[in-house]
Amino acid sequence: MSLHGKRKEIYKYEAPWTVYAMNWSVRPDKRFRLALGSFVEEYNNKVQLVGLEEESSEFVCRNTFDHPYPTTKIMWIPDTKGVYPDLLATSGDYLRIWRNSARCQTLLHFSVKVSDTETRLECLLNNNKNSDFCAPLTSFDWNEVDPNLLGTSSIDTTCTIWGLETGQVLGRVNLVSGHVKTQLIAHDKEVYDIAFSRAGGGRDMFASVGADGSVRMFDLRHLEHSTIIYEDPQHHPLLRLCWNKQDPNYLATMAMDGMEVVILDVRVPCTPVARLNNHRACVNGIAWAPHSSCHICTAADDHQALIWDIQQMPRAIEDPILAYTAEGEINNVQWASTQPDWIAICYNNCLEILRV
Secondary structure, eight states: EEETTTTTTTEEEESSSOOOEEEEOOOOTTTTTTEEOOOOOEEEEEEEEEEEETTTTTEEEEEEEEEESSEEEEEEEOOTTTTTTTEEEEEEEEEEEEEEEEEEEEEEETTEEEEEEEEEEEEEEOOOOOOOOOOEEEEEESSSOOOOOOOOTTTTTEEEEEEEOOOOSSTTTOEEEEEEEEEEESSSSSSSEEEESSGGGGEEEEEEEEEESSEEETTOTTTTEEEEEEEEEOOOOEEEEEEEESOTEEEEHHHHEOOOOOEEETTTTTTTTEEOOOOOOOOOEEEOSSTTTTTTEEEEETHHHHHETTTTSSSHHHHHSSSOOOOEEEEEEOOOOSOEEEEEEEEEEEEEEOOO
């Protein structure tokens, strides 16, 4: 199977800069909306909000706003019912929470057309209480079960769990604020990623990976100890981890400059249940299917986005079931959680969404 040659199975957007961070909106009224973060190696960077115009079948930029340093990650609030404010979070030097609101334009003095978005900074969260300076944040995750919880990972070896007050009473325009619920030294070296697990109710369990080459699991109710789920045999730094969306026993991780993705089962610590190794250059992104426990997408510097069916584990997974070749090294892949037919990838200055 290939995605090539099909009509409007692919929509493309070209940004004015290299795209790195990217995330799908999950609000029911904003179906084909994504946030993109620039990767420019200087202080001044940007975030763009783009949406697909269903009539013209073109992506339109709804808003661009300034961001200090490149965003290491962007996430929309995981609010599938649309009951919270329309919030967006970014990590970089700090964790920032942004609020979006419609900007109305009056045309010909009588009709009002809502076309663009205004984005304003709601709060800036610094995990270093003793200083205005903080160690850069490598990543963060927003808890899907309780959107008032976020977790950040930092190069200072810590993970921080934040509590957010969003004031979700309708009509109330109070500011969003946040406080540190807990901060812990998670690894012996830099922490590169953090992700909440859906296990045990979905609020309290999370895992992290880092430069010490380990995957560690934590429970907010018992922070006095953690569980090492996996250690890279060569102690290579692990850059990303991603939980299976349907079966909380499985997670995927990848090593720095590694060409394979390792699938782990928390019930069988330290032994991968599968290795996905068809890529010919280093893997940059992992995304599990939102609707299926046995499908996962990987993307790499070899220009390839590969979808795998892993249901025959622990038998070896030889080949992906679907491959797409982009026009550049793929920096990021995101599978739309509320629209499981669509995967987004970014490479160079381009965003593409692919129907799968």
